[in-house]
Amino acid sequence: MDSVLRAAVVYLVVLVLFRITGKRTLAQVTTMDLVLLLIISEATQQALLGDDYSVTNAAVVITTLVLLDRAFDVLKFRYKTVSRLTEGLPLVLVEHGEPLHDRLRKEQISTDDILASARKDQGLLRMEQIDFAVLERSGGISIIPAREPDQRERPG
Structure with missing residues:
Protein backbone atom coordinates (compact mmCIF):
# COMPACT_ATOMS: atom_id res chain seq x y z
CA MET A 1 0.00 0.00 0.00
CA GLY A 88 -6.48 24.81 -18.91
CA LEU A 89 -8.36 26.45 -21.78
CA PRO A 90 -7.28 27.64 -25.21
CA LEU A 91 -5.99 31.21 -25.02
CA VAL A 92 -6.17 33.83 -27.77
CA LEU A 93 -2.74 35.43 -28.23
CA VAL A 94 -3.35 37.52 -31.36
CA GLU A 95 -6.66 39.11 -32.26
CA HIS A 96 -7.18 40.66 -35.70
CA GLY A 97 -3.43 41.02 -36.25
CA GLU A 98 -2.78 42.65 -32.86
CA PRO A 99 -0.67 40.72 -30.33
CA LEU A 100 -2.19 40.62 -26.84
CA HIS A 101 1.03 41.44 -25.00
CA ASP A 102 -0.21 40.74 -21.46
CA ARG A 103 -1.15 37.19 -22.46
CA LEU A 104 2.09 36.70 -24.38
CA ARG A 105 4.09 37.76 -21.31
CA LYS A 106 2.07 35.51 -19.01
CA GLU A 107 2.66 32.47 -21.23
CA GLN A 108 6.25 33.55 -22.05
CA ILE A 109 5.62 33.48 -25.78
CA SER A 110 7.19 35.98 -28.14
CA THR A 111 5.73 37.41 -31.32
CA ASP A 112 8.58 35.59 -33.07
CA ASP A 113 7.13 32.28 -31.79
CA ILE A 114 3.76 33.20 -33.24
CA LEU A 115 5.22 34.29 -36.57
CA ALA A 116 7.27 31.07 -36.75
CA SER A 117 4.09 29.06 -36.27
CA ALA A 118 2.29 31.22 -38.85
CA ARG A 119 5.04 30.65 -41.40
CA LYS A 120 5.17 26.93 -40.72
CA ASP A 121 1.42 26.25 -40.66
CA GLN A 122 -0.04 28.87 -43.00
CA GLY A 123 2.83 30.41 -44.97
CA LEU A 124 2.12 33.82 -43.41
CA LEU A 125 4.90 36.35 -42.96
CA ARG A 126 3.37 39.31 -41.10
CA MET A 127 1.27 39.74 -37.98
CA GLU A 128 -1.39 41.63 -39.99
CA GLN A 129 -2.02 38.42 -41.96
CA ILE A 130 -3.14 36.66 -38.77
CA ASP A 131 -6.77 36.99 -37.71
CA PHE A 132 -6.30 34.89 -34.56
CA ALA A 133 -3.44 32.98 -32.98
CA VAL A 134 -4.59 30.59 -30.25
CA LEU A 135 -2.46 28.80 -27.68
CA GLU A 136 -4.14 25.40 -27.55
CA ARG A 137 -4.49 23.21 -24.48
CA SER A 138 -1.83 20.92 -25.93
CA GLY A 139 0.66 23.80 -26.04
CA GLY A 140 0.66 24.26 -29.81
CA ILE A 141 -0.24 27.52 -31.50
CA SER A 142 -3.11 27.48 -34.00
CA ILE A 143 -3.12 30.20 -36.63
CA ILE A 144 -6.29 31.47 -38.31
CA PRO A 145 -5.30 33.62 -41.26
CA ALA A 146 -7.03 36.92 -41.93
CA ARG A 147 -9.22 36.98 -44.97
CA GLU A 148 -8.36 39.32 -47.76
CA PRO A 149 -10.64 42.40 -47.76
CA ASP A 150 -12.54 41.15 -50.81
CA GLN A 151 -13.04 37.71 -49.17
CA ARG A 152 -14.57 38.96 -45.91
CA GLU A 153 -18.20 38.20 -45.40
CA ARG A 154 -20.39 41.06 -46.43
CA PRO A 155 -23.46 41.87 -44.34
CA GLY A 156 -26.93 41.18 -45.73
Missing part, protein backbone atom coordinates in the same frame (compact mmCIF):
# COMPACT_ATOMS: atom_id res chain seq x y z
CA ASP A 2 2.94 2.29 0.68
CA SER A 3 4.01 2.05 -2.98
CA VAL A 4 0.53 2.99 -4.20
CA LEU A 5 0.45 6.06 -1.96
CA ARG A 6 3.96 7.09 -3.01
CA ALA A 7 3.03 6.73 -6.68
CA ALA A 8 -0.17 8.74 -6.21
CA VAL A 9 1.67 11.57 -4.46
CA VAL A 10 4.42 11.70 -7.10
CA TYR A 11 1.82 11.65 -9.89
CA LEU A 12 -0.06 14.59 -8.35
CA VAL A 13 3.15 16.57 -7.76
CA VAL A 14 4.23 16.09 -11.39
CA LEU A 15 0.72 16.99 -12.62
CA VAL A 16 0.69 20.21 -10.59
CA LEU A 17 4.24 21.15 -11.63
CA PHE A 18 3.49 20.72 -15.34
CA ARG A 19 0.27 22.69 -14.92
CA ILE A 20 2.08 25.53 -13.14
CA THR A 21 4.98 25.70 -15.61
CA GLY A 22 2.63 26.35 -18.51
CA LYS A 23 1.52 24.85 -21.78
CA ARG A 24 4.54 25.72 -23.86
CA THR A 25 6.71 23.47 -21.69
CA LEU A 26 4.92 20.45 -23.10
CA ALA A 27 4.71 21.66 -26.68
CA GLN A 28 8.37 22.42 -27.32
CA VAL A 29 10.77 20.09 -25.57
CA THR A 30 14.36 21.28 -25.87
CA THR A 31 17.47 19.22 -25.20
CA MET A 32 17.73 20.77 -21.75
CA ASP A 33 14.07 19.92 -21.05
CA LEU A 34 14.81 16.30 -21.92
CA VAL A 35 17.85 16.25 -19.62
CA LEU A 36 15.76 17.81 -16.85
CA LEU A 37 13.06 15.18 -17.38
CA LEU A 38 15.64 12.42 -17.06
CA ILE A 39 16.99 13.96 -13.85
CA ILE A 40 13.46 14.28 -12.47
CA SER A 41 12.76 10.64 -13.30
CA GLU A 42 15.90 9.54 -11.48
CA ALA A 43 15.01 11.68 -8.46
CA THR A 44 11.46 10.38 -8.32
CA GLN A 45 12.63 6.78 -8.51
CA GLN A 46 13.74 7.00 -4.90
CA ALA A 47 10.45 8.56 -3.86
CA LEU A 48 8.45 5.94 -5.73
CA LEU A 49 10.34 2.82 -4.76
CA GLY A 50 11.73 3.68 -1.34
CA ASP A 51 13.96 0.82 -0.23
CA ASP A 52 12.06 -1.87 -2.15
CA TYR A 53 13.70 -2.37 -5.54
CA SER A 54 11.85 -5.58 -6.35
CA VAL A 55 10.20 -6.18 -9.70
CA THR A 56 6.88 -6.61 -7.90
CA ASN A 57 7.11 -3.18 -6.30
CA ALA A 58 8.10 -1.62 -9.63
CA ALA A 59 5.09 -3.29 -11.27
CA VAL A 60 2.79 -1.97 -8.53
CA VAL A 61 4.15 1.58 -8.94
CA ILE A 62 3.90 1.51 -12.75
CA THR A 63 0.37 0.09 -12.60
CA THR A 64 -0.66 2.76 -10.10
CA LEU A 65 0.71 5.56 -12.29
CA VAL A 66 -0.98 4.23 -15.43
CA LEU A 67 -4.30 3.70 -13.63
CA LEU A 68 -4.16 7.21 -12.15
CA ASP A 69 -3.46 8.65 -15.58
CA ARG A 70 -6.37 6.70 -17.07
CA ALA A 71 -8.65 7.78 -14.19
CA PHE A 72 -7.78 11.42 -14.83
CA ASP A 73 -8.52 10.91 -18.53
CA VAL A 74 -11.98 9.59 -17.67
CA LEU A 75 -12.58 12.44 -15.19
CA LYS A 76 -11.47 15.02 -17.77
CA PHE A 77 -13.84 13.52 -20.32
CA ARG A 78 -16.83 13.46 -17.95
CA TYR A 79 -16.23 16.69 -16.04
CA LYS A 80 -15.13 19.80 -17.91
CA THR A 81 -14.04 21.40 -14.62
CA VAL A 82 -11.40 18.69 -14.11
CA SER A 83 -10.23 19.22 -17.69
CA ARG A 84 -9.97 22.98 -17.16
CA LEU A 85 -8.04 22.51 -13.91
CA THR A 86 -5.55 20.00 -15.30
CA GLU A 87 -5.15 21.27 -18.86
Whole structure:
Protein backbone atom coordinates (compact mmCIF):
# COMPACT_ATOMS: atom_id res chain seq x y z
CA MET A 1 0.00 0.00 0.00
CA ASP A 2 2.94 2.29 0.68
CA SER A 3 4.01 2.05 -2.98
CA VAL A 4 0.53 2.99 -4.20
CA LEU A 5 0.45 6.06 -1.96
CA ARG A 6 3.96 7.09 -3.01
CA ALA A 7 3.03 6.73 -6.68
CA ALA A 8 -0.17 8.74 -6.21
CA VAL A 9 1.67 11.57 -4.46
CA VAL A 10 4.42 11.70 -7.10
CA TYR A 11 1.82 11.65 -9.89
CA LEU A 12 -0.06 14.59 -8.35
CA VAL A 13 3.15 16.57 -7.76
CA VAL A 14 4.23 16.09 -11.39
CA LEU A 15 0.72 16.99 -12.62
CA VAL A 16 0.69 20.21 -10.59
CA LEU A 17 4.24 21.15 -11.63
CA PHE A 18 3.49 20.72 -15.34
CA ARG A 19 0.27 22.69 -14.92
CA ILE A 20 2.08 25.53 -13.14
CA THR A 21 4.98 25.70 -15.61
CA GLY A 22 2.63 26.35 -18.51
CA LYS A 23 1.52 24.85 -21.78
CA ARG A 24 4.54 25.72 -23.86
CA THR A 25 6.71 23.47 -21.69
CA LEU A 26 4.92 20.45 -23.10
CA ALA A 27 4.71 21.66 -26.68
CA GLN A 28 8.37 22.42 -27.32
CA VAL A 29 10.77 20.09 -25.57
CA THR A 30 14.36 21.28 -25.87
CA THR A 31 17.47 19.22 -25.20
CA MET A 32 17.73 20.77 -21.75
CA ASP A 33 14.07 19.92 -21.05
CA LEU A 34 14.81 16.30 -21.92
CA VAL A 35 17.85 16.25 -19.62
CA LEU A 36 15.76 17.81 -16.85
CA LEU A 37 13.06 15.18 -17.38
CA LEU A 38 15.64 12.42 -17.06
CA ILE A 39 16.99 13.96 -13.85
CA ILE A 40 13.46 14.28 -12.47
CA SER A 41 12.76 10.64 -13.30
CA GLU A 42 15.90 9.54 -11.48
CA ALA A 43 15.01 11.68 -8.46
CA THR A 44 11.46 10.38 -8.32
CA GLN A 45 12.63 6.78 -8.51
CA GLN A 46 13.74 7.00 -4.90
CA ALA A 47 10.45 8.56 -3.86
CA LEU A 48 8.45 5.94 -5.73
CA LEU A 49 10.34 2.82 -4.76
CA GLY A 50 11.73 3.68 -1.34
CA ASP A 51 13.96 0.82 -0.23
CA ASP A 52 12.06 -1.87 -2.15
CA TYR A 53 13.70 -2.37 -5.54
CA SER A 54 11.85 -5.58 -6.35
CA VAL A 55 10.20 -6.18 -9.70
CA THR A 56 6.88 -6.61 -7.90
CA ASN A 57 7.11 -3.18 -6.30
CA ALA A 58 8.10 -1.62 -9.63
CA ALA A 59 5.09 -3.29 -11.27
CA VAL A 60 2.79 -1.97 -8.53
CA VAL A 61 4.15 1.58 -8.94
CA ILE A 62 3.90 1.51 -12.75
CA THR A 63 0.37 0.09 -12.60
CA THR A 64 -0.66 2.76 -10.10
CA LEU A 65 0.71 5.56 -12.29
CA VAL A 66 -0.98 4.23 -15.43
CA LEU A 67 -4.30 3.70 -13.63
CA LEU A 68 -4.16 7.21 -12.15
CA ASP A 69 -3.46 8.65 -15.58
CA ARG A 70 -6.37 6.70 -17.07
CA ALA A 71 -8.65 7.78 -14.19
CA PHE A 72 -7.78 11.42 -14.83
CA ASP A 73 -8.52 10.91 -18.53
CA VAL A 74 -11.98 9.59 -17.67
CA LEU A 75 -12.58 12.44 -15.19
CA LYS A 76 -11.47 15.02 -17.77
CA PHE A 77 -13.84 13.52 -20.32
CA ARG A 78 -16.83 13.46 -17.95
CA TYR A 79 -16.23 16.69 -16.04
CA LYS A 80 -15.13 19.80 -17.91
CA THR A 81 -14.04 21.40 -14.62
CA VAL A 82 -11.40 18.69 -14.11
CA SER A 83 -10.23 19.22 -17.69
CA ARG A 84 -9.97 22.98 -17.16
CA LEU A 85 -8.04 22.51 -13.91
CA THR A 86 -5.55 20.00 -15.30
CA GLU A 87 -5.15 21.27 -18.86
CA GLY A 88 -6.48 24.81 -18.91
CA LEU A 89 -8.36 26.45 -21.78
CA PRO A 90 -7.28 27.64 -25.21
CA LEU A 91 -5.99 31.21 -25.02
CA VAL A 92 -6.17 33.83 -27.77
CA LEU A 93 -2.74 35.43 -28.23
CA VAL A 94 -3.35 37.52 -31.36
CA GLU A 95 -6.66 39.11 -32.26
CA HIS A 96 -7.18 40.66 -35.70
CA GLY A 97 -3.43 41.02 -36.25
CA GLU A 98 -2.78 42.65 -32.86
CA PRO A 99 -0.67 40.72 -30.33
CA LEU A 100 -2.19 40.62 -26.84
CA HIS A 101 1.03 41.44 -25.00
CA ASP A 102 -0.21 40.74 -21.46
CA ARG A 103 -1.15 37.19 -22.46
CA LEU A 104 2.09 36.70 -24.38
CA ARG A 105 4.09 37.76 -21.31
CA LYS A 106 2.07 35.51 -19.01
CA GLU A 107 2.66 32.47 -21.23
CA GLN A 108 6.25 33.55 -22.05
CA ILE A 109 5.62 33.48 -25.78
CA SER A 110 7.19 35.98 -28.14
CA THR A 111 5.73 37.41 -31.32
CA ASP A 112 8.58 35.59 -33.07
CA ASP A 113 7.13 32.28 -31.79
CA ILE A 114 3.76 33.20 -33.24
CA LEU A 115 5.22 34.29 -36.57
CA ALA A 116 7.27 31.07 -36.75
CA SER A 117 4.09 29.06 -36.27
CA ALA A 118 2.29 31.22 -38.85
CA ARG A 119 5.04 30.65 -41.40
CA LYS A 120 5.17 26.93 -40.72
CA ASP A 121 1.42 26.25 -40.66
CA GLN A 122 -0.04 28.87 -43.00
CA GLY A 123 2.83 30.41 -44.97
CA LEU A 124 2.12 33.82 -43.41
CA LEU A 125 4.90 36.35 -42.96
CA ARG A 126 3.37 39.31 -41.10
CA MET A 127 1.27 39.74 -37.98
CA GLU A 128 -1.39 41.63 -39.99
CA GLN A 129 -2.02 38.42 -41.96
CA ILE A 130 -3.14 36.66 -38.77
CA ASP A 131 -6.77 36.99 -37.71
CA PHE A 132 -6.30 34.89 -34.56
CA ALA A 133 -3.44 32.98 -32.98
CA VAL A 134 -4.59 30.59 -30.25
CA LEU A 135 -2.46 28.80 -27.68
CA GLU A 136 -4.14 25.40 -27.55
CA ARG A 137 -4.49 23.21 -24.48
CA SER A 138 -1.83 20.92 -25.93
CA GLY A 139 0.66 23.80 -26.04
CA GLY A 140 0.66 24.26 -29.81
CA ILE A 141 -0.24 27.52 -31.50
CA SER A 142 -3.11 27.48 -34.00
CA ILE A 143 -3.12 30.20 -36.63
CA ILE A 144 -6.29 31.47 -38.31
CA PRO A 145 -5.30 33.62 -41.26
CA ALA A 146 -7.03 36.92 -41.93
CA ARG A 147 -9.22 36.98 -44.97
CA GLU A 148 -8.36 39.32 -47.76
CA PRO A 149 -10.64 42.40 -47.76
CA ASP A 150 -12.54 41.15 -50.81
CA GLN A 151 -13.04 37.71 -49.17
CA ARG A 152 -14.57 38.96 -45.91
CA GLU A 153 -18.20 38.20 -45.40
CA ARG A 154 -20.39 41.06 -46.43
CA PRO A 155 -23.46 41.87 -44.34
CA GLY A 156 -26.93 41.18 -45.73
